[in-house]
Amino acid sequence: MQMLLRKILLDPFLIMLLGAMLLAALLPARGDAADVLDWVVTAAIALLFFLYGAKLSPSAVASGLLHWRLQSLVFICTYGIFPVLGLIASHVLRGHLPDDLVLGILFLCLLPSTVQSSIAFTSIARGNVAAAITSASLSNLAGVFVTPLLVGLIIGAQGGESFDLSSVGDIALQILLPFAIGQLCRPLIGKFLQRHARMTQFTDRGAILLVVYAAFSEGMVAGVWSHVDGTDLIWILATACILLALILAITALLGKLLGFSREDQITILFCGSKKSLATGVPMAGILFAGQSVSLVVLPLMIFHQIQLFICALLAQRYAAHADADANAVNTVVQAVETKA
Template identity: 85%
Template sequence: MHLFVRKILLDPFLLLLLSAMLIAAVLPARGEAADLLHWIVTAAIALLFFLYGAKLSPAAVASGLLHWRLQSLVLVCTYGIFPVLGLVASHLLRGHLPDDLVLGILFLCLLPSTVQSSIAFTSIARGNVAAAITSASLSNLAGVFVTPLLVGLVIGTHGGDGFDLSSVGDIALQILLPFAIGQLCRPLVSAFLQRHARLTQFTDRGAILLVVYSAFSEGMVAGIWSHVDGTDLLWILATACVLLALILAITALLGKLFGFSREDQITILFCGSKKSLATGVPMAGILFAGQSVSLVVLPLMIFHQIQLFVCALLAERFASQPETASTAVQTSERRV
């Protein structure tokens, strides 16, 4: 326990995450600064996926696309197991939390996985990055259609009415296009990136810090923290921790149970256990128009921050473990 506490207190990346949250709490981005930050975050994510595209060989990308067992398991965790956990949690919490907060806890369980942080943490932990890119992108593309349908079925809101399909184009422009350009530029820049491996590591962590600051700034500016009391906040924190612990345990167990490699297990763990704030907030504004959207998204915001801290700790732990011989060979093959 003491080692765990020391790890949290001394880990530089976790300290940077905490600093980003504290800065956002004191100096949140507003107005034109928030608009500028949005473009900076977009550019950072685009650069991140350009670098992934430039580093990964076409053979590795093809293997990620064809790895249907892994992709299927991640989708089942995201849109099957997680919603069941949300239904159980929402049933148990009725009477303990306001209806809008209970609704928010169920809503977060219906969302797609994160994209940039899932892939970044997989990369830090030396997982199967090609499969992570495919899994995270498929999850978000499916979420454009699946999440509104689940909201309509589970919550009773007609999720398809007026749903904005432009998010599909946003995903393509922000993620798939930079990745494709990186693939095309790979012959020109791959040698440079191999000599400067820390560039991708810096971009991984920098993109996550920007997303954390941006998300926390939006919450501070919206003033959502003033709508709940201390007891409500404790219930949400406890529920978020339990949900994350359960899904992490389930994804880890399923990865081992189905005989996936260590790299694939890491990918399943990070891609199947997280929920997207960037996708969830715009969806909530559409799906719950006329309701207290700020309260609906509050559980998602809290869960999002907790998942980033926990997954950062897990990723650094995986990264600190020595590579097995087979893992080292697979890693070198992907970089050829």
């Protein structure tokens, strides 16, 4: 457990994210450099979702759809219950936090689930890994359509100026089109990407770091950080912890009440409670272009680290219980065989 805690607390990607923020604070991109960075970020986002499309197996999605009850519940938790929690939180926090930070908290609640960590934690906890793969993949695929729609319906209805419907076209051009091309190219490069998983992981994280650096650079140049203080960070941290605790409790309770197996309950818990940094940061850059994107994505970055920490502990606990149950069963079997 101590090794697990050290690994999470010293997450290399978290350190890199903090490094990107620090670099933006010390050396923000300005003028022509900022224009070039915008083009680089756009290309990086396109490459990121091209690789997502190339890695996602249509056959895996089709097989996972057979477990429609589980997939439907995860979808409802991700795009129904979570947004409701976000709306409640945004109303409570309005007046306590700057508008862009409140917007960021609501935005993170509208995002799809993570892919890699949802599958990894489900596997560690001895859950239904096949269902987790499908659920996380479908969540991200649906998020390309559903998240912009929810942003338009919820955030646009609340703020009016916070969301431009023309952003939907940008989403289609920068995210959906590369994803579709990736799907078409999957027969040609799918196996190559499986053999070089570390290369694709480097691309994922590199794209996110670029977007974070660009967003925080823009924030530094515009002077938006003068509006954030320690009290704001405490509010965000507390809100992220409360949101995660609520959604974990809700997914766990629904899994039991609806009669899912232990393995399926684990999948629902981990896939229905997470929000994707990899998808959220690029989307924020597109949906809220021209605004304080650095402030909008700050709650997501904080929530992301908290969810990794808490879910890692939960996965280890589930695994320990599963091992204990297996040992108990083996002991009973051995006792019966000895008497026989």
